[in-house]
Amino acid sequence: VKTQSHDYPIVITKDARKLSMSEQIVPFISGQQVLIVTNDTVAPLYLQPLQSALEKSFTVKVCILPDGEQYKNQTSINQIYDALMIEHFNRDVTLIALGGGVVGDMTGFAAASFMRGVNFIQIPTTLLSQVDSSVGGKTGINHPQGKNMIGAFWQPQMVLADMSTLQTLPPRELSAGLAEVIKYALIMDADFLTWLEDNMAAMIALDLEILGQAVQRCCEYKADIVAQDERESGVRALLNFGHTFGHVIETHEGYGNWLHGEA
Ligand SMILES: NC(=O)c1ccc[n+]([C@@H]2O[C@H](COP(=O)([O-])OP(=O)(O)OC[C@H]3O[C@@H](n4cnc5c(N)ncnc54)[C@H](O)[C@@H]3O)[C@@H](O)[C@H]2O)c1
Ligand SMILES: [Zn+2]
Incomplete structure (x- = not known):
């Protein structure tokens, strides 16, 4: 980064x-x-x-x-x-x-x-x-x-x-994290979206190799955006995709009832 x-x-x-x-x-x-x-x-x-x-x-x-x-x-x-x-x-x-x-x-x-x-x-x-x-x-x-x-x-x-730390993570937390993974595909890379569709079952089954590949791609996208706009005065705001609605759901349904990724 x-x-x-x-x-x-x-x-x-x-x-x-x-x-x-x-x-x-x-x-x-x-x-x-x-x-x-x-x-x-x-x-x-x-x-x-x-x-x-x-x-x-x-x-x-x-x-x-x-x-x-x-x-x-x-x-x-x-x-x-x-x-x-x-x-x-x-x-x-x-x-x-x-x-x-x-x-x-x-x-x-x-x-x-x-x-x-x-x-x-x-x-x-x-x-x-x-x-x-x-x-x-x-x-x-x-x-x-x-x-x-x-x-x-x-x-x-x-x-x-x-x-391997993901092996102890509650399944709901894993899915909520996957929502952010899907977000990167939607804002950055349609091919990655296809890749995710092909590999979603493996990720949910905790295939650590596949999860590592997904984490690497997301980190590359985020590092790229942060390098361009560290203080969120422009392109970094793209990472907030979906979050306007999500924050409304989190706030009005009470924090803790909905996980961030679920919202
Ligand atoms: N700094 C940023 O750019 C940025 C971006 C997105 C979100 N956030 C913040 O991140 C927070 C949410 O993070 P989160 O989703 O990781 O939630 P969290 O840190 O609350 O972790 C979720 C739950 O999983 C438990 N846990 C963590 N690792 C575990 C493991 N390996 N095995 C079993 N349990 C484990 C935690 O103790 C907790 O109960 C929010 O406060 C949000 O504002 C910050
Ligand atoms: Zn988020």
């Missing part, structure tokens, strides 16, 4: 549980300090191997937030700041977001604002976060009066999307 601040890679793998994810990300950690931010659903699934592998080379602390969009707020951001302050972590710290879009958006915003900006790495574990929220540098939290109203553009040092 080419951005004004720096360029960074998106690495797509499919064996998080065998190979430790740490091998991929260690080269992108510059200092000695690491704070892994995750939530109480993802932590029991993926935290331990990552944490123990990183502990071989770094001082590693963990911040486990409650799971849910309703916790995407300033209280959770303060929990991240508290963890950083208690450990006397400084500007050399690297934050690692391990989870879906909610964890990624909050971790990115905490990284953008702690000490006026520190490095962070995205390890997205939902399909939606792998194809959309982890790429492009939009970070933030909700305000009681509106979603994503407080935030910053802040780019990660790298993104590691491991397809």
Whole structure:
């Protein structure tokens, strides 16, 4: 992904549980300090191997937030700041977001604002976060009066999307992520739409090879758009295709009743 601040890679793998994810990300950690931010659903699934592998080379602390969009707020951001302050972590710290879009958006915003900006790495574990929220540098939290109203553009040092994490994702969340995949086909590439029709059953059956190919194409499209228009003053708004109606449904049916992708 080419951005004004720096360029960074998106690495797509499919064996998080065998190979430790740490091998991929260690080269992108510059200092000695690491704070892994995750939530109480993802932590029991993926935290331990990552944490123990990183502990071989770094001082590693963990911040486990409650799971849910309703916790995407300033209280959770303060929990991240508290963890950083208690450990006397400084500007050399690297934050690692391990989870879906909610964890990624909050971790990115905490990284953008702690000490006026520190490095962070995205390890997205939902399909939606792998194809959309982890790429492009939009970070933030909700305000009681509106979603994503407080935030910053802040780019990660790298993104590691491991397809095997999708094996534990609830099927509804997988389908909601597929909605964003279909969105890219509709706005960018009719041939990709045909490809999706041919491969949809395989993706729903969790064929990790096919899912990886789909994630790669979506990330290429998003990287291309972000390179042209990082701050959404023009072409990046295309990524909001379908979202005008979707947001109405989400707002009026109550957040949580409809997933974003379903809406
Ligand atoms: N920054 C951006 O550009 C951007 C773009 C799109 C969406 N978003 C934001 O992303 C958020 C939605 O992200 P999301 O759909 O990933 O939701 P989410 O982060 O809430 O994750 C959905 C659920 O799946 C759980 N989960 C995550 N990974 C799992 C795994 N591997 N196995 C089992 N359970 C797992 C989570 O704990 C959660 O309960 C919203 O807050 C939205 O505003 C941001
Ligand atoms: Zn969306």
